[in-house]
Amino acid sequence: MKAVYGLYSTPESAQHAVDTLRKAGVTDRQITIVSSEPLEHYEFAKKDSKTWMNWIAVLGAATGCTIAYLLTSITQKMWAINTGGMPIVTNWSNLIIIFELTMLGAIFATVATLLVTAGIPNLRKTKLYDPAVSDGKILVGVANPSDANTIERVLRASGRGTLKTIG
């Protein structure tokens, strides 16, 4: 993988680098930003923040609810057990299991959506990353740039950061 990137100490300088890249015609999709903490107060961190996760969680909950209802009611009909004069299908007490599996459905759907949309697990070393991020640096760069020299020039011109290249 080829890449050109800068390491910045503050979110402000990272924002400046992102703005400079944009001005040079680099699209948001091409720009990679990596940080060791969420920086939700900065504009560059807000890209890709929209998600359907809430609705997928609701869908997961509905699926869990349906499965639980079918599990309890079908089982009780197929293997009828008379318990203390209660009806064969006891919806009141089944509500407990229905509730638990509904919530479990929502939890599983949320975690699955997180894993899929955040691209984890990804154990291949194909992503643009620098261990300096763990020390608090913010990485702003472009992976596999069509014109590496231009990107390098633009990032150098934005100043304040440490410039690095791969490949």
Added chain:
Amino acid sequence: MNPIAERQMTDDILRPVLETSSKFYLIVALLGTFVAAGIGTWFYQVYNGLGVTGDNWPVFWGFHETNFVFWIGISHAGTLISAILRMVDAGWRRPVTRCAEAITAFALMIGAMFPLIHLSRPWLAWWLIPYPSERQIWPNYRSPLAWDFFAINTYLTGSLLFLLLPMIPDFALVRDRTTGFRSRVYRALALGWTGTPKQWARLESAMHIMAIAIIPVAVSVHTIVSFDFSMAIVPMWHSTIFGPYFVAGAIFSGIAALIIAMAILRKVLRLENYLHPIHFQNLGKLLLTMSLLWGYFVFNERLTTWYGNQPHEMGVFWATQAGRYAPLFWTMVFCNFILPLPILSIRKLRTITGCVVASCGVVIGMWLERFLIIVPGLGHKPITFSWGTYTPQWVEIVIMAGSIAAMGLLYVLFSKVVPIISIWELKAGERELEHMRAHAETQTAAAEATAGELV
């Protein structure tokens, strides 16, 4: 955030993970010995049958059930408190959440073991799992024990995920700070996390949704544990107040356990710069609230029973108030109410030491409460000729000691592998504070400029 302070923070919190002292091995060996003794005693019980315990007619539920309810109660500390604080975006939660969530996961694991320990034939425990059976013996979904299975497993799964997800960015951090085999392990645990804005946004959304989902699940779990008792026609069990009473008691003991764990971690791992007295004071206030709520529930339960004056219920009532169990009852009242009330309500006494003393009292008091709910009721059923008592044997005591050691051992091993304070959340908190300060300064400057123009 100042880069030097940020690096210092990371180094401080990662120190216990990256450096190992001889004390660590000593503590692990000590706790491991108790755990091994507990496991060995359980095997002894399985081999010889439940006759070696104090469980006997009419009291078949003794220490094992008490410990089951107690540990499930302790588990309420973590995920529930963490989820509530996350929901309301309480900034002071950040150093506390992981300590709390870990308590939930381990206490649930230990608690869930006790029904198995209490089975004289534990190898048949899988009969509880809903599977298509050729013998047509499916679990009876009307049984509170089947409800337990679903509730505890849902809460355990949710709590483990709630604990694990925010650990991924911290694993990535440890991955970058280690070499060799350890680095490879953390590389696998970090799941290829880099920290793009998309990953952060998704993680925060997921944690928010999980927090919303886990709160009702946490409440349901202890309500359902209370149903194990309140669905039975046993004196002082068949009560509508049991659900909220158990939930309140669980949160109460959970907070106390959290305070004790935090104080130990603060001292042993030298985290004084991150676990401040204010964290203990805030948790102390919560503990005080729960102490009052607990007193309110006990008064309700006792007054209703006394006023009803049902003979079979009064048998249990007097056994606990003035009979065989009275010393335990009044110790419970002292530990849960009389001791914490002055310590936690007087600001000068609400120190770290004060909170720990009150919490130790609460943990003991809440264990006694679980015992007093279970045993006197079973020993005083409506027909007086079936009255009886329960005396624990060494088997139950050793297994109980083993379970306490297991909690300690799991916690020590956890804090060796995982940063016990969520580093990225702490950094985010500092950043948020800076942002709020900057925002306030901008607003003040703007207000001053406007005032100047008006003048």
